[in-house]
Amino acid sequence: MSKTNAAAEKVLTFKPTAALTRCVWRVAAMSTPFDATSAALDHFALFGLPQRYAIDQRALEQSYRDVQTKVHPDRFAQASAAEQRVSLQWATRANEAYQTLRDPLQRARHLLELRGVDCGLETNTAMPADFLMQQMQWREALEEACDDRDLAALEQLAQELAQQTSARLQHLAQHLDGVRDDLAAAGELRCLIFMQKFSLAIDDAREGIEGHA
Amino acid sequence: MALLQIAEPGMSSAPHQHRLAVGIDLGTTNSLVASVRSGTAVCLTDAQGRALLPSVVRYHSSGAVDVGDLAQQSQAEDSRNTIVSVKRFMGRGVSDVAHIENAPYDFVDAPGMLQIRTCAGVRSPVEVSAEILRVLRARAEASLGGPLVGAVVTVPAYFDEAQRQATKEAARLAGLEVLRLLNEPTAAAIAYGLDHAVEGVYAVFDLGGGTFDISILRLTQGVFEVLATNGDAALGGDDFDHRVFCWLLEQCGLHQLGPRDTRLLLTKAREAKEALTLHASARVTAQLDNGEVIEATLTSEIFTDITRTLVQKTLAPTRKALRDAALQVSDVKGVVMVGGSTRMPQIQQAVGAFFGCEPLNNLDPDKVVALGAAMQADVLAGNKAAGDDWLLLDVIPLSLGIETMGELVERIVPRNSTLPVARAQEFTTFKDGQTAMRFHVVQGERERVGDCRSLAHFELRGIPPMVAGAARIRVMFQVDADGLLSVTAREISTGVEAAVSVKPAFGLADEDISRMLRDSFEHAKEDMHLRALNEARVDAQRLIEAVHSALEADHELLESEERAAIDCRIEELQSAMKSEDHRAVKTATDALNRVTDTFAARRMDRQVAQVLKGRRVNELDF
């Protein structure tokens, strides 16, 4: 998951300011960054799509291409610096919007943000007890499969995960578009995000084993 | 009949004149320049009719420089001053380059990027590359009959920030206006896609002299969309040569060769390798410096055997690219083979086996990248009518992040994000009253800072003193269409402006760059002032044209005072252009640029609104 949410605060290593020796860098003119990542932007509106979870993928793709065709920096290679800057900002925004809407989990998260619901992805780690149990089982299964270098077991685990994911995605859709229950949707979303990360871990494990075969 | 033409945004409405633009493939082994002439991309040749320019530069103590075939012939004779495969050193330090001990050069380790001590003085890889680019530029200008408006220069897709920045710097040094840095496999995909009018998901497998790229693209009508890319910026034909070289040493019981013998045997190794594409075995004979004659026979079996791990090394990135694209092997309709090293039968075989289909070899693997770059240059120069051009969506190959507590990397821009991309992340202070923060920008996929490439350090000062954890510092990464990064940091909780913008320069300080520029002028016997003036005038003229066509198309977006202000700046710029002072031209250009800011923004708003006309739009403001 990308960290576009401003809620997450990371503590930076603090080193006393010292003269820079190793790396040389140039300080460019002070600029006001155009904020393509603020949560307040309505990505649905950018593409003229209704604000809901169910999405017309083809309409999304078409709108994205139409917008990029107009705003992409390649169209402004010969233009003035002012136009190039505006083009960069718009093209950046169009990409951000498209990537967000294309991915079901990011789309759900964006929708909830637009509705003013805090998904609590960074802060609220509370998950239902049965899901926590499930997590533990999955983790154990993964460890075991890795130890045994058992590709078939990994495959089975991946399939189980995929099945549960699609079931939960349906719940998510109902909570968002049907009988609206934004808090329940946020809960589903937290589980789904865990599952997405876990499925990447399975892929990594698979790759590790295949790579050394 | 004079009809009023309405220009597309960014395109001049001036009577259409063909702008001279080229594509340049700056390769590890060979470089090429191509251009679109009467609608077809062609490689431009030298006086002898050769398209390929060996990427070899020889420095003479007199200050003379040979580039290309002549330099290549003197490789063994003057190996210390004859730089081959310089691309491997771009944006790299001494410790980054594999087998550097076999390179017969006197390296100077400098922060960020190594340098080479030659008989003509210390040279940066950027300068060496600029020599190659300069020859190609001269070839193009002679062949096309005029100055170029710009060039698309290709880079391996897997090149990182430092390598891209270095390439752009080299082009600048060679007096080229870089229209775009274009990824090599993407360039190949453009050439292939347009030539064959194909649609669907394709892979481009590009194994050249020093780099390996694999890109997965979706080609649809008028759109080239890169879904994922991966590779190895230090894997190519050179490594195969090196394996054969090591095998030769072992066969002939040799150790500790001088630079001349090393060069000689590396060349022999390469010849043998290339011969094996068509023959089952190759004989190697060479006379060493001490008179000793060595002989060996390399068979296909031995060659395949000693290079098996290298071939394998291309498959892991291929798997990763597919995975990042969320695709299966079966989704790929075809694999386009690019780069001289894909001629090796074992590569053909491995790729065929992996994808379960015959690789596509119907384009000249040496030229396809330059041809694709030329086609893109033609679009960027504005030579194509709207609707006749295409949209190119490329990605960033490696993740970008920032160092956090415990020497860990906080990823900010994930790899394979479509360009341009911006991402922000908030950080906070660690100590009470902390007023400054030091940032370390890194690139790579690993979690530990030490395993990633360090791009830049910068500091944000003037944070108002607060308790630990109260400050909110927003760090913003913006990666442009060339894949180049700029970083901004600001404190937002108090509204106090404390922002810096950094462009990592990767070891090239401004003084370095000015010295190189000075040297290059002396070398080219050009008048620096005259060139600066010319460049400023060209920029100014381009801007005036762009503004005129914008005014013609959208003048009603301006209030009359706004219009008057713009007209006034145009006049000022026009009179500045008559002066001999390039700084005055530059200042007036900047002023005109500034005064058109709002106009540019309004025009774009309108463009986007038009796209969405007829659709429901709630709000479109940022």
Ligand SMILES: Nc1ncnc2c1ncn2[C@@H]1O[C@H](COP(=O)(O)OP(=O)(O)OP(=O)(O)O)[C@@H](O)[C@H]1O
């Ligand atoms: N017949 C052949 N068999 C094997 N290798 C070959 C053959 N012909 C050329 N090569 C190799 O191809 C490489 C050069 O390929 P190419 O010109 O595509 O590279 P490049 O564009 O200069 O490098 P890069 O793209 O990595 O920067 C050299 O290593 C050369 O030995």
Ligand SMILES: [Mg+2]
């Ligand atoms: Mg190449």
